[in-house]
Amino acid sequence: MTSTQTPLKVTQEKLPASQVGLEIEIPGATCQEVYDKVVAKVLRSTSVPGFRKGKVPRHILLQRVGIGNLKIAALEELVDTSIKAAIRQEDIPALGNLQLRSKFEDLIATFEPGQPLVISASVDVNPDVTLATYTGLVVEYEPAQPDPDYVSKTLAHHQNERATLLPVEDRPAQAGDVAVVDFRAVFADTEEPIENAQAEDFQLELTQGQFLPELIEGIVGMEVGQTKEINLTFPADYSDQDLVNQAAVFSVTLHELKEKELPPLDDDFAQEISEFKTLAELEAFLNSRQAENVEKTTRTNQEAALLNQLVENLTVELPEVMVQQEVNYILSRTLSRLKSQGLDVGNNIPEEILDSLRQQARPEAIAQLKRTLALGYVAKQEKISPDPEAIQQRIAELNASMQDRRLDQSRLKDVVESEILEELTVNWLLEKSELKIAAPKLDSEATPEVLEEPPAATATVEISATPVDSQSGDEADSESSPAPKEGSRKRKKPNPSPVADS
DSSP states (O other), X not given: OOOTTSOOEEEEEEETTTEEXXXXXXXXXXXXXXXXXXXXXXXXXXXXXXXXTTOOOHHHHHHHHOHHHHHHHHHHHHHHHHHHHHHHHTTOOEEEEEEEOSOHHHHHHHOOTTSOEEEEEEXXXXXXXXXXXXXXXXXXXXXXXXXXXXXXXXXXXXXXXXXXXXXXXXXXXXXXXXXXXEEEEEETTTOOEEXXXXXXXXXXXXXXXXXXXXXXXXXXXXXXXXXXXXXEEOOTTOSOGGGTTOEEXXXXXXXXXXXXXXXXXXXXXXXXXXXXXXXXXXHHHHHHHHHHHXXXXXXXXHHHHHHHHXXXXXXXOOOHHHHHHHHHHHHHHHHHHHHHTTOOOOSOOOHHHHHHHHHHHHHHHHHHHHHHHHHHHHHHHTTOOOOHHHHHHHHHHHHHHTTTSOBOHHHHHHHHHHHHHHHHHHHHHHHTSEEEEOOOOOTXXXXXXXXXXXXXHHHTSOOOOSOGGGSXXXXXXXXXXXXXXXXXXXXXXXXXXXXXXX
16 A cells, blocks of 8 residues: 555454455545545646646646546555555455455445545455364275286287288188278268268278277178178267267278287297296286286275265365366366377467366366365374475485476475375374275176276387386376276376476
8 A cells, every 4th residue: 555654444254265354444544645646647647738748737637537537546546455455464364366345336436535435355365174083084995906817918918019910811801800991981861971981091900999899890701802881870989079879881992901910928029028038027027017006006095085084074165266276277287288198289279168178177176175175284283294304305306307397496395395295194194094995886886996908008118127116107007007086186296387497
């Protein structure tokens, strides 16, 4: 405010959604001072024919500009500076979202320079957090289940990647063959061509999951040189949603047929795809890696179950500004991930798409905030704090792993400290809780979680003997660990975006 010596009379009121209402009485002297300041500014900047700029008589200026307009300008400055001054004076832990609750039209009608003015405002503040209980929790979790065929499926995948294609001429197409075909598709009802549904010399593996299932089934049994019409319906999970459940007719010509000759599973094969000298050593490593991932996933499920139960005991009203900040963080993280995957998301995303993405991110943002606030409450109550040496060690590790990026060390320290504090608090809570394996669900309720073989996107990478824990989080997860169950705590790995210097 302009008159910093004159204190404001402020009355506070607790409002819903972690807001504080403020009734602020602005002294008459301050109102006069701000009004005079606005008039002086207008005098200096207004030109009137017959007068030099800055030399316009006050009464002529008032006639030309209008007293009403001067009052509006003075009132706008008074409202803005007075709300901020009241927050500083009362030491209110404001998060943002400052709003004028009084109607501006009413203030204009009552505002008189030299007379006191009362305005009402609100501001978001840090929420009050309470937990009914957080010790002695009985936590039921689902342990991860190993896939008994993990090793054989992993090796089979690498065999398939290194298969030799041999031409086939004396038999029809079989499942597992590689076919070279031309195809074009039309809608079954109108016979109009389907956009982007035609190709020549298209190499297609006749394996379920590689392409449209009914098309694969239709090609099996065809002879080289044969043309065939195949009727199908685009499945529900088809990438182009406009074609889902649409009936189509594919005209397919089979030009070439090849079968795969797999390399033998022996020590030479193990040496080709890994650092191990024997197949037995490689199989032992794969079994060990799966056991580690089962243990990690089980731990993740324990944490998820614990945090879900903890949040159930939480009482908090989240301020909207806090939710919006978390939504924007999630959105920024999503866009950064898409860019890192090579997708050109650009900087000119339509606002309607951004709004849709924000709405989709909102439930996750609220859940994450509740988990963070609950853990923060426990850490404060139990005086849990990270070891400074552990913080410095992790910072050093991150700096070493990201030597090609300049990192904001202050922000990096905050992220690391928060991450370690959450880890310590979760460990403390698990020690104070009773962990119980949940009763198996019926087949109609859920399918047991099974660790799967590496997906096709990562299986082409050579198998490495590097321990899983030394891999990056994303790489380790994609290799053989399933996604954490809903409600799991997403640890805030220091993202280059929030800590990298611009």
